[in-house]
Amino acid sequence: MKGVWAVFYRELMFYRRRGVRTVLSSVIYPALFLLAFGYGIGKGARVSGMSYITFLIPGLITMSSMNQAYGISVEVNVSRYYFKIFEEYLLAPIGRWEIMAGEVLYGMGKGLLPVLFLLGYSAFAGIGLRITPLFLLCLFLHLLAFALLGFIIAMAVESHADQAALSSFVMVPMIFLSDTFYPIDKMPLLARYLGYFSPLTYSTKLIRGTLLPGSHLFSFKYLLLMVVIILALLAVAVVLVERAEA
């Protein structure tokens, strides 16, 4: 476990150095989306029997926390290929899985910040959300899945240009086609099917389902699916980190 702490400590210190900048960047996106979608075009609208802002908040939670957790892909990539800090981990007497665990833990921690901001905002704005152990479990699975995905991308994609392309072609469409801003059932058929391939669709359904009182969106089927997705991502991440050379 010493490796997990070492990697996590390094990332924590790095995060602390960036201070206000990083905290602001993690809340600025959800704040802007809230303003544009929630109070701009969505003011007074109702979706699935609830006010649009109530529907939107869980979607913003999953979208923004996904961005932050997945964002470790760039940081790990930079520390590996440009600053060669990753080499220090590879030289240490620790299991390769510990490197992965430390980075993923950091990604999950980063992903928590916008969640706290949005939950705080909801409490302030009087949007009744319920924080239950089941919600925390779903949030944990959501953050784990996307931090693992970020780590995989950092291991597999060397160049920044390719990372940016991946973000444009995969992550951005995922944000819009995954039940975050509007119900997936209301989308055109092709978009709906694309949405079904996105893990964000299921984590959003789970988180919205557990956060909104009286909602019937939660399903153990989705929970199981998330566990399966995480196991698959975990297997890929372990293989990639085991193969990593300096």
Added chain:
Amino acid sequence: MEIEVQNLRKRFGEVEALRGISFGVFPGEVFAFLGPNGAGKTTTIKILTGLIREFQGEILYRGEPFSPRILSFKRVIGVVPQHNNVDRDLTVEENLKVHCYLHGLWGKKQRERIREVLELTGLQGHLRRKADHLSGGMKRRLIIGRALLHEPQILFLDEPTVGLDPAVRRSMWDLIRGINVLKGCTVFLTTHYIEEADMLAQRVVILDAGRVVAQGRPQELKEALGRYTLEIYHRDRIEEEFFQSREEALERMRSLDVPAKVREVNLEDVFLSLTGRRIRV
């Protein structure tokens, strides 16, 4: 033997980086790999430290077969890479702490090791400084100190003074000698600086294009050529002749009708005589 290497080979696609090299490192010595860029020095270090996992050949650490997947060998080695891979956003202390945690050093032991390493590298008083604000020489010292935190028995230094000015380079040599003598640490260094290998190493392997072209004590390798080199400056090339005495070399120089210079034989002459090329290109 501390390290024994037999017939080590490594290929990167079409490029054969190591073509079956064999050598041994004795405990407590300063051992140098000397050769031009692309000779295979860094590849060898990366294999010996487990950073490259796929290779052919046999490696023994203290008589035990080496595998990059065995973690125990990583506890006895320290590595100073060629590039400055300090975490520039972190302070000196935080950089050292990360390494301590990676090696399971906590609490009082951690504080003691950090203090000792700072004294050894002369970085006391810089503990709270951001690594990015250190000079090039100080960054190299920090990396060397970091590699010594867990008290390794073998220290690998890959081009430890590359890019440093001559004065800083000399202070680094003193530091490396100190680590070898005071700590009893076996030092394995790679360099393309002739003086560095000459000044520091008790034994040298001269490497060229993935092959060992010579190995032995620097003095023995040089004496095999002679003691003095006469550099003859022709219009289109520099020719070198070797002599056992200075007088013979001077007499030959006086007989020439082109400029020439007499100096002591160095390891570059050894490399040139074996490969027909100079190390410094």
